[in-house]
Amino acid sequence: MSFASIVDWDALLTVVWASVAAGVGVTAAYGLVILGATRAVDLGRAGRSGEALLFGVVGALAIVAVFAAIVFGIVVLSE
Amino acid sequence: MEGELLTVIIVVATALAFDFTNGFHDTANVVATSISTRAMAPRIAVGYAAVLNFAGAFISLEVAATVASDVVDPGSITLLVVFGGLVGAIAWNLITWYFGLPSSSSHALIGGIVGAMLVAQGPDSIFFGEGIVGKVMIPALVAPTLAFLVGGISILVLYRIVGRLRPGPVTGGFRGGQIVSGGLLALAHGTNDAQKTMGVIALALVAYGSLPAGDPTPPFWVIFSAALAIALGTYAGGWRIIKTMGSRIHKMDSAQGFAAQGAGAAVILASSHGGFPLSTTHTISGAVIGSGAAKRLSAVRWGVAGNIVTAWVLTLPAAAGIGALTYGVTRIFGTGAGGPVIVSVLILAGSAFLFTKRAQQSVSGPAASEA
Numbered sequence: 001m002s003f004a005s006i007v008d009w010d011a012l013l014t015v016v017w018a019s020v021a022a023g024v025g026v027t028a029a030y031g032l033v034i035l036g037a038t039r040a041v042d043l044g045r046a047g048r049s050g051e052a053l054l055f056g057v058v059g060a061l062a063i064v065a066v067f068a069a070i071v072f073g074i075v076v077l078s079e
Numbered sequence: 080m081e082g083e084l085l086t087v088i089i090v091v092a093t094a095l096a097f098d099f100t101n102g103f104h105d106t107a108n109v110v111a112t113s114i115s116t117r118a119m120a121p122r123i124a125v126g127y128a129a130v131l132n133f134a135g136a137f138i139s140l141e142v143a144a145t146v147a148s149d150v151v152d153p154g155s156i157t158l159l160v161v162f163g164g165l166v167g168a169i170a171w172n173l174i175t176w177y178f179g180l181p182s183s184s185s186h187a188l189i190g191g192i193v194g195a196m197l198v199a200q201g202p203d204s205i206f207f208g209e210g211i212v213g214k215v216m217i218p219a220l221v222a223p224t225l226a227f228l229v230g231g232i233s234i235l236v237l238y239r240i241v242g243r244l245r246p247g248p249v250t251g252g253f254r255g256g257q258i259v260s261g262g263l264l265a266l267a268h269g270t271n272d273a274q275k276t277m278g279v280i281a282l283a284l285v286a287y288g289s290l291p292a293g294d295p296t297p298p299f300w301v302i303f304s305a306a307l308a309i310a311l312g313t314y315a316g317g318w319r320i321i322k323t324m325g326s327r328i329h330k331m332d333s334a335q336g337f338a339a340q341g342a343g344a345a346v347i348l349a350s351s352h353g354g355f356p357l358s359t360t361h362t363i364s365g366a367v368i369g370s371g372a373a374k375r376l377s378a379v380r381w382g383v384a385g386n387i388v389t390a391w392v393l394t395l396p397a398a399a400g401i402g403a404l405t406y407g408v409t410r411i412f413g414t415g416a417g418g419p420v421i422v423s424v425l426i427l428a429g430s431a432f433l434f435t436k437r438a439q440q441s442v443s444g445p446a447a448s449e450a
């Protein structure tokens with residue numbers, strides 16, 4: 001029995017790509033939440049309401065993406 | 080048959096005791112990051128982790144199936160082998176807890192079972208290839224490395240995104256995020272680790288004859304009791320190891336804590352779905368070190384990281400040795416319940432001795448320093 005055949009490479013590669021996608025993706029999306037919220041507040045105080053709105057939307061979309069990814073992951077796991 | 084019933088009760092109780100020590104020993108790793116960055120107060124973090132460990136145990140059964148079917152031959156398992164393996168794992172957990180070393184409860188459990196099985200039934204009863212190498216050893220190397228890389232890449236991406244913002248909202252934002260990422264890590268821990276105990280109890284039930292060797296799916300009472308035991312163990316805490324994992328590896332900011340917890344949770348959850356019984360300790364350590372090394376290599380205390388690696392290397396053979404020894408000692412008293420009863424009393428006495436000694440050191444330590 002060869003070394004290559006005793007490892008379930010498909011399952012292992014799935015673990016690798018899913019971990020990178022979920023770990024880096026969710027973390028980056030949460031970074032965008034903080035960026036959007038902080039910049040929206042700062043720009044709003046400076047009277048630049050258009051740009052503040054734009055950053056607010058980015059932050060809101062990012063937080064939806066974070067929670068959607070978490071729910072999707074748990075649903076996939078429990079199937 | 081009455082003797083066998085008593086033996087299976089002792090084995091199931093020992094498995095749940097192991098699960099408790101697993102929570103006690105491992106979950107410190109889960110909450111250390113949140114405590115280190117002050118995202119949560121220690122007691123709240125521990126209670127929160129306990130609840131999510133309990134919930135996580137109900138999510139999946141893939142890892143339980145691997146432990147029950149793919150590591151050793153369930154057709155030739157006996158109750159004394161399961162008992163020997165469990166005692167080997169518990170003894171190794173207690174030793175590493177006493178010396179404050181992060182170890183791997185998972186590898187201790189698998190090592191203990193393999194050691195006892197090797198002595199009892201010989202090498203043919205162990206699935207070294209696809210089981211030990213393919214499902215335990217290769218993932219044991221891949222998971223911490225992957226967590227290291229994901230943690231490192233995540234923190235670099237985060238600093239790129241939030242690097243020019245005011246530090247106050249960034250720190251506050253990531254502390255808030257750590258409530259979610261810490262919760263996910265606790266959920267992931269419960270999912271992967273509680274299932275190992277379920278798998279071992281399933282093996283005991285196969286040996287007893289109440290589960291078929293061809294399909295040892297754990298019944299609901301096994302899932303519930305394993306979830307409860309790991310949650311109670313988590314709540315009991317492991318404060319000494321919290322100190323090692325949270326601040327002795329490196330001092331971290333809240334963004335690093337968030338990245339480390341996210342990376343650890345992602346790798347453990349993905350591996351649980353693949354049925355790989357990983358070391359959650361190794362994986363979380365990899366993520367913590369990765370998030371520190373990506374910022375500044377000198378920020379990581381590599382000496383402490385080296386001690387952790389040493390404990391990783393020792394875990395499988397040490398637990399296997401103790402498991403084999405326990406099986407041998409138990410077998411001296413025959414195949415009935417006598418051996419497990421005597422060994423259980425000995426392990427309880429040893430545990431009480433270690434806990435008392437540790438408690439005495441905790442009390443006398445600060446006073447001695449002040450003096």
